[in-house]
Amino acid sequence: MIRQPAPKADVLARRDLIVAGLARLLPRDGVIAEPVRLRAYETDGLAAYRQVPLAVVLPETTEQVAAVLRYCHQNGVRVVPRGAGTSLSGGALPMADAIVLGLMRMNRILDIDYADRCATVQAGVTNIGISNAVSGQGFFYAPDPSSQLACMIGGNVAMNSGGAHCLKYGVTANNLLGLTIVTIEGEITHIGGAHLDAAGYDWLGLLTGSEGQLAVVTEVIVRILHGPEGARAMLAAFRSNEVAGACVAAIMASGIIPVALEFMDRPAIHACEAFAHAGYPLDAEALLIIEVEGCVAEQDDLLQRLSAVCQHFDPIGLKVSGSAEESAAIWKGRKGAFGAVGRISPDYLCMDGVIPTSRLPDVLGRIAAMSDICGLKVANIFHAGDGNLHPLIMFDANDPASLATAEHFGADILRLCVEVGGCLTGEHGVGVEKRELMGTQFTDIEIEQQRRIKSAFDPDWLLNPNKVFPLREAA
Amino acid sequence: MLHRRATDLIEPVEEIEIAAAVGMAARRGSPLFICGNETKSAMLRPVQAARTLSTRAHVGITLYSPQELVISARAGTPLATIEAAVAEQGQHLIAEPPDLSTLFGSTASQTLGGVVATNLSGPRRIAWGAMRDHVLGIRAVNGVGDVIRSGGRVLKNVTGLDLCKLLTGSHGTLGVITEVTLKVLPAPEAVGTIVLPGLDAEAGVAALSAALGSPFGVSGAAWLPAEAAARVPDLAGFAAAVALVRIEEFAPSVAYRARKLCVDLGLAAEIVEDAASRAIWRAVRDAVPLPAAPDDAVWRVSVRPSAGPGVLRAVAAAGVRGFLDWGGGLVWLAGPADNATHDAVVAAAQAAGGTWTLLRAPEPLRAAVAVVPPEPAVLARITRRVKAALDPEGILNPGRLYAGL
Numbered sequence: 001m002i003r004q005p006a007p008k009a010d011v012l013a014r015r016d017l018i019v020a021g022l023a024r025l026l027p028r029d030g031v032i033a034e035p036v037r038l039r040a041y042e043t044d045g046l047a048a049y050r051q052v053p054l055a056v057v058l059p060e061t062t063e064q065v066a067a068v069l070r071y072c073h074q075n076g077v078r079v080v081p082r083g084a085g086t087s088l089s090g091g092a093l094p095m096a097d098a099i100v101l102g103l104m105r106m107n108r109i110l111d112i113d114y115a116d117r118c119a120t121v122q123a124g125v126t127n128i129g130i131s132n133a134v135s136g137q138g139f140f141y142a143p144d145p146s147s148q149l150a151c152m153i154g155g156n157v158a159m160n161s162g163g164a165h166c167l168k169y170g171v172t173a174n175n176l177l178g179l180t181i182v183t184i185e186g187e188i189t190h191i192g193g194a195h196l197d198a199a200g201y202d203w204l205g206l207l208t209g210s211e212g213q214l215a216v217v218t219e220v221i222v223r224i225l226h227g228p229e230g231a232r233a234m235l236a237a238f239r240s241n242e243v244a245g246a247c248v249a250a251i252m253a254s255g256i257i258p259v260a261l262e263f264m265d266r267p268a269i270h271a272c273e274a275f276a277h278a279g280y281p282l283d284a285e286a287l288l289i290i291e292v293e294g295c296v297a298e299q300d301d302l303l304q305r306l307s308a309v310c311q312h313f314d315p316i317g318l319k320v321s322g323s324a325e326e327s328a329a330i331w332k333g334r335k336g337a338f339g340a341v342g343r344i345s346p347d348y349l350c351m352d353g354v355i356p357t358s359r360l361p362d363v364l365g366r367i368a369a370m371s372d373i374c375g376l377k378v379a380n381i382f383h384a385g386d387g388n389l390h391p392l393i394m395f396d397a398n399d400p401a402s403l404a405t406a407e408h409f410g411a412d413i414l415r416l417c418v419e420v421g422g423c424l425t426g427e428h429g430v431g432v433e434k435r436e437l438m439g440t441q442f443t444d445i446e447i448e449q450q451r452r453i454k455s456a457f458d459p460d461w462l463l464n465p466n467k468v469f470p471l472r473e474a475a
Numbered sequence: 476m477l478h479r480r481a482t483d484l485i486e487p488v489e490e491i492e493i494a495a496a497v498g499m500a501a502r503r504g505s506p507l508f509i510c511g512n513e514t515k516s517a518m519l520r521p522v523q524a525a526r527t528l529s530t531r532a533h534v535g536i537t538l539y540s541p542q543e544l545v546i547s548a549r550a551g552t553p554l555a556t557i558e559a560a561v562a563e564q565g566q567h568l569i570a571e572p573p574d575l576s577t578l579f580g581s582t583a584s585q586t587l588g589g590v591v592a593t594n595l596s597g598p599r600r601i602a603w604g605a606m607r608d609h610v611l612g613i614r615a616v617n618g619v620g621d622v623i624r625s626g627g628r629v630l631k632n633v634t635g636l637d638l639c640k641l642l643t644g645s646h647g648t649l650g651v652i653t654e655v656t657l658k659v660l661p662a663p664e665a666v667g668t669i670v671l672p673g674l675d676a677e678a679g680v681a682a683l684s685a686a687l688g689s690p691f692g693v694s695g696a697a698w699l700p701a702e703a704a705a706r707v708p709d710l711a712g713f714a715a716a717v718a719l720v721r722i723e724e725f726a727p728s729v730a731y732r733a734r735k736l737c738v739d740l741g742l743a744a745e746i747v748e749d750a751a752s753r754a755i756w757r758a759v760r761d762a763v764p765l766p767a768a769p770d771d772a773v774w775r776v777s778v779r780p781s782a783g784p785g786v787l788r789a790v791a792a793a794g795v796r797g798f799l800d801w802g803g804g805l806v807w808l809a810g811p812a813d814n815a816t817h818d819a820v821v822a823a824a825q826a827a828g829g830t831w832t833l834l835r836a837p838e839p840l841r842a843a844v845a846v847v848p849p850e851p852a853v854l855a856r857i858t859r860r861v862k863a864a865l866d867p868e869g870i871l872n873p874g875r876l877y878a879g880l
Contacts, residue, residue, distance in 0.1 A: 115684045116779045116804075138690070160633045171631065173640070174608045189853040194779035195804055195829045197594065197605050199847035200876060201649075201858060205607055205640025209633045229690045253542040255565055255661040298728050354629040357543050386630035387543070426631035434634075441634055445621045449865070450636045456860035468635065 001404070002090075002432055004051070004466060007097035011054070011077060018077055019055050022099070025067040032056040041082070041100050045147070046090035046433055048347075048403055053080065053094035060105045062180055062188055062218040068101060069216060070186025078465045079184075081212040083124060083155030086147040088350050089431025091159060091211055095465060103154045106218060109133050118177055118194050120221050123154025127161075130222060139224045142169035145427065146338065154217050160209030162427035164334075167385040168259040168293075169225070171427065173208040178221035181207065184458045194221060206453075211429050212464035214457040228293035231259065233327040234303050236310040237284035237317035241265060244286035245360035247313040248384045251290070252357065254309050256302055260291040261385035262334055265364060268341070268379040268392070269333075275340030278333030281317040288384065289334055291327070337381045338392070345377070345394030347403075351410050352428035353417030357387040363420060367391055367413055374409045376402070388426035389417065415440050430468045438470050483525065486532040490549075490614065490622060490653045496528055497651060498620025501868045509647030509872045511551060511586030515593055517579050519646060519846045521838045522872050530588050533653060536560055538628060545611060545628050547656040550588025557587055557657075567662035570606040571597030573760045578773060578835060588652045594644030597760035598695040598721065601687065601801040607643040609658040615642055615650035618866025628656045641861075647872040648880070649865040663723035667733045668695075668752040670710070670745045671718040676700070676784035679718035680803035682740055684780060686720040687802050689739060691732040695721030695756055696802040698783075703764035703798040709751040721756055764798045767809030772836040774820050778829030780804040786823045793819035804829075812836045817844050824848075847876060 011018070019033045032038060033055045042050045054077070059065045072079050078098035085092050094100050106122035109130070113119070114137055121130055127148040130141040144163035145151055151161070157179065162171040169175070178192030191203045198204070207214055238244040244263065251261065264272065264280075264287045273280040280287060288310075292302040303320050310318055321327040333340070341348050355363050364380060371378045382389040391413055395406035414424050414434065418441050424434045438447055451469060454461070485507075487493045500507050508524040510516050512531050530550040536557065538547040541564040548557055554572065561567060572590045576582065591613075596605040612626035615638075625638035642650050671682050679698035686693045697719045704710040704717045722732045737744045747755065758764060767773055774795075776786055783803030790797075795810030810816045817833065817840065824831040825848075833846040850858055855877075862869070862880055874880065 113779075114688060115681075115781050117684075117688060118779075139688075160637070162631055166631070170604060170608065171633075173637070174604050183853060183857075187853045189851055191854070193828055195777040196600060196801060197596070197607075197644075197777055199777075199830045199832045200850060200854075201861065202594070202607055202640045202644050203854065203857070205637055205643075208640075209637050213636070226688050226690050228692070249542040252544060255664070257660060294728065295731065297731065298725075301725065301727060354631050356540070356545075356629055358540065383631075388631045421627070422629045423627050423632045424634045426629070427633060429633055430635065438635065441627075442624070446623050446625075447635075449617060449621065449623050450638070452864035453636055453638075453641075453861060456864045457857060 002049070002436065004095070005471060007095065011097040015054055018075065021071055021075065022055065022057050022068060025071060026057060026059060026064055030058050032058070041085070041094060044085040044090060044092040045088040046093065046431065048397060049090055049093050049432065051094045051096055053100045054097055056100040056102055058102045058105050062182060065101070065216055065218050066182045066186040066188050069182050069184055072099065072462060073184050073186060076460070078462045080464055081158065081216050083152030084126070084150045086151040086155065087159065087431055088352065088428045089425065089433040091429050091431040091467060093432050098465060101216060103152065103218065110219065113194065114139065116194050117224055118221055119224050120219060121153055123218050123220060124152050127151050127153060127156055134224050138226050140227050141222055141224055142175050143172045153220050153222065157208055157217050157220055158210065158212050159427070159429040162388065164260045164262060164383060167261060167383065168257060173205060175223045176204055176208060176220065177223055179204060179207060179217050180219035181215040181217055183215050184462050192221065211431065211468050213454050213468055214463065229295040230299060231291055231293045231327065232299040232303065232321050233289055233291040233330040234306065234320040235317070235330050236288045236290065236315050237281045238286045238313060238315055241286045241364040242361035243313050244288060247288065247310055248357055248360065250309050250312065251306060252385065254305065256305060258290045258306070258385065259293050260289065261383070262289040263382050263384035264334065265380040267377060268337060268381045271340040271344050271379055272333035272337050275343055276333040276336045278329055280333055284316055289330055334381070341379050341392045341394065347395050347397040349393045349395065349406050349410050351389065351391045351393065351413055352425045353389050353414045353422060354426040355387045355389060355417050355420050355422035357384065359420040360384070363416060366416055370409060370412055374405050376406055376409055387422065411437060432467055435468060436470050483527060485526060485528045488532045490533065493528065493530065493533065493651055493653055494616045494620045494622055497616050497618065500526070500870050501619045504868050504870065506870045506873050509651050511589035512583040514576050514579060514581040514583050514585040515589055518834050519875050520841050520878065522875050524873070528651065530651065530653065531586060537654065541566055544630065544659055545656055546659055547612070547628060547654060548587050549654050550586060550652045552587045553584040554587055554590055555584055561659050562662065565662055566659045569599065569603050569609045569658065569660050571599040571760055572606055573597050573762065575761060578762055587655055591643050591655050592645065592647050592652055598697060598756055598800050601696055602694045607640050610639045610643050610655060611658050612656035613639045613642055613652060614654040615652045617650045618868060618871050623650065626656065630658060646875050648875050649862065649871065651871065665724065665726040665729040665749050666752040667722045667729040667749065668747040668755055669720040669733055669737055670713065670747055671740070671742050672713045672715040673743070674716060674718050676787055676799065679716065680781060680784050680799065682718045682742060683720065683802045685740060686736060689736060691722060691736050692724065693720055694723045695719065697759050698799040698803060699764050700798060702766050702796070706764050706766065707755055707758045709747065709755050719755065719759070721752065759800055762807050765807045765809050766796050770812060771809040772812035772816065772840065773834045774808040774831055775834050776806040776808060776820065776824045776829055776831045778804055778806065778824065778827040782827035782829065786827050789823035789826065790819050795820060812840050814840065814844060
């Protein structure tokens with residue numbers, strides 16, 4: 001288990017006072033303090049960790065967020081910002097002596113501008129909510145994390161979320177134009193706007209993916225794009241991970257960048273097929289889902305070129321979808337993957353390391369060997385085009401030893417990712433989960449440099465405490 | 476600048492020597508002018524520094540893996556070397572960084588470090604992102620001489636604070652960039668340009684907006700008044716203002732999409748084929764259409780695309796002329812290099828809710844005015860603190876962006 005430091009006794013002792021102070025700043029039902037209602041906020045997507053917060057506040061405006069932060073700054077109360085609570089790295093894990101600042105009531109779309117291709121939305125709007133709001137005009141918001149039905153744009157900004165289609169469209173950072181932020185001192189300021197590339201330092205880029213360490217985001221200006229004329233998927237099945245990995249490299253070298261290029265290994269194929277009946281070949285060791293965009297003739301052309309590339313790798317199955325329905329069937333298994341693994345094993349850890357794609361076969365082989373040694377099963381599903389692995393480690397949460405083994409296994413996978421030239425996290429963030437692994441990727445000097453930048457925004461370290469940076473014994 | 480004695484110029488070959496030079500300057504509290512080949516040193520505010528630290532001797536491609544879409548090189552590597560290396564593998568730099576050497580009257584070759592430190596992007600920025608969007612990893616020396624890394628050599632990475640974005644476009648004020656890893660992509664098989672002649676700025680930008688809001692993957696959208704178009708050989712024949720829409724794809728797709736888009740736009744149009752298209756967009760990228768007299772000042776104003784025509788109109792009375800890229804959102808301007816004209820440009824940019832950069836002007840003007848928008852008090856305070864977090868002695872390019880910083 002990851003250790004959390006003891007709460008500050010003086011803050012706990014002031015709890016009633018703090019709750020009363022916050023209640024004065026917010027609408028009548030804007031503060032939650034009853035233990036039974038606080039339970040709803042005790043965890044996020046990293047469900048093995050739970051902690052009931054000091055209190056929860058639910059502001060409805062940027063000004064209310066500012067009032068809350070000003071109060072917390074003046075009174076030395078730490079703050080855990082939260083969107084939908086879908087973080088898989090414990091990014092929204094509460095602390096006993098910190099309030100949770102929930103942005104879910106700030107869920108309005110403020111402006112949509114098709115001529116300038118941008119939308120202004122509050123932080124609590126769901127990711128899919130943006131696309132739904134503009135789909136009538138043929139537009140969409142590109143980053144599509146698996147949790148897109150629930151996760152909120154404020155959290156997407158905090159974690160710089162990706163998705164299956166970021167090989168072509170980029171991650172959150174590449175699809176933002178502006179932010180409204182509130183500093184820990186309770187000051188409101190605007191960054192960027194409907195224009196590109198503000199002069200001066202790139203605060204937009206620094207804040208994106210900063211995991212709530214620097215400021216609280218209350219409004220976001222996103223780029224919206226017109227969708228392609230159409231999209232179609234194909235499925236290619238191979239005899240080994242090595243061969244499939246070589247095929248991925250060949251595709252990337254072919255001059256075609258598919259809009260998505262997803263990889264599933266044998267355990268993942270079996271889990272998904274049993275769950276979704278998508279027609280995946282059960283004798284395959286590895287499977288690629290490849291998607292292209294364009295008009296029907298363009299899709300035909302690209303899929304034909306991609307099929308020709310795949311043919312060089314002796315595929316045991318090659319299925320080019322002939323219609324939107326067939327594409328949906330191919331995607332069905334992949335999109336249900338987390339649920340599918342959940343059916344086999346009620347508890348699993350979803351890891352998020354990134355590797356150079358050329359190391360794919362080697363890394364999968366070593367993960368399989370680790371799995372044998374520790375006795376926990378793992379299914380690998382990942383964005384192959386960008387090397388973002390999502391090993392799902394299956395364990396039994398009722399058995400503390402099993403969780404500990406799973407966590408060790410996961411940490412070993414992430415160390416391996418760094419060792420081969422990759423990184424600890426591609427889209428889930430460091431959060432609590434990978435905090436103590438930061439030293440495998442960064443030197444002490446580099447971590448200190450990041451800490452000084454954090455201090456420049458949040459001198460008292462009140463924002464999203466005990467995340468991202470390794471704990472210090474003295475702290 | 477004054478410091479041209481050989482002893483005042485430091486050109487280390489190795490990163491460790493760059494770090495040592497910065498460390499020593501920090502201990503002495505002695506400011507450094509940080510640069511590559513100085514091709515863009517005439518932009519922004521002039522720097523007062525006793526010594527110049529150039530990364531131009533720190534060269535070489537350190538990693539190129541075409542099938543992983545990444546290239547790494549030391550900061551002093553000429554950009555042309557990198558462009559040639561990726562072109563050999565059928566790839567390109569996504570942000571299409573401009574070569575402004577003509578504009579700045581420089582004959583030297585710009586370096587990778589210089590392009591990243593200035594975050595200058597070309598026409599493809601409107602569709603595919605800026606330089607900063609494709610910096611996957613960075614090595615830099617901070618203001619006390621520590622080597623710091625951020626990002627890496629993989630396509631996705633959210634580990635820790637994103638110092639790649641902070642350092643990109645920081646103009647050497649937060650760190651000396653020593654090595655950069657960029658994402659690259661396959662270069663398109665073919666390029667086509669739809670030329671829509673005879674549209675005024677408003678109608679031109681409306682057409683660009685329709686094209687950018689279409690399903691056809693438009694990767695360039697510019698509007699040139701007649702005098703700007705006349706400066707581009709492949710457009711001079713139109714003898715009119717032109718709106719330009721670029722498609723970069725496989726050859727059959729370029730043909731299909733350009734045809735379809737012409738029909739959808741319903742305007743008189745001509746499709747310019749591959750070679751001429753490439754020449755046109757290289758010219759737009761490098762600001763060739765800008766009617767800038769040798770002693771004119773040059774600005775880049777960034778606004779929401781639909782506001783671009785209004786900016787052009789607003790500054791015309793001050794004798795400022797220009798053209799539009801990025802669908803109308805990037806306004807290239809040239810005009811008299813004096814305070815009053817600068818104020819007119821600033822007023823137009825502010826009225827449109829956008830930002831400006833004074834890209835070129837005589838030193839006294841660059842020293843006297845805000846070359847980029849002053850930040851609101853909250854951000855200005857954060858800027859000072861972040862500068863101190865990276866460069867506590869204030870020795871890296873002091874005053875380049877903001878007076879006193």
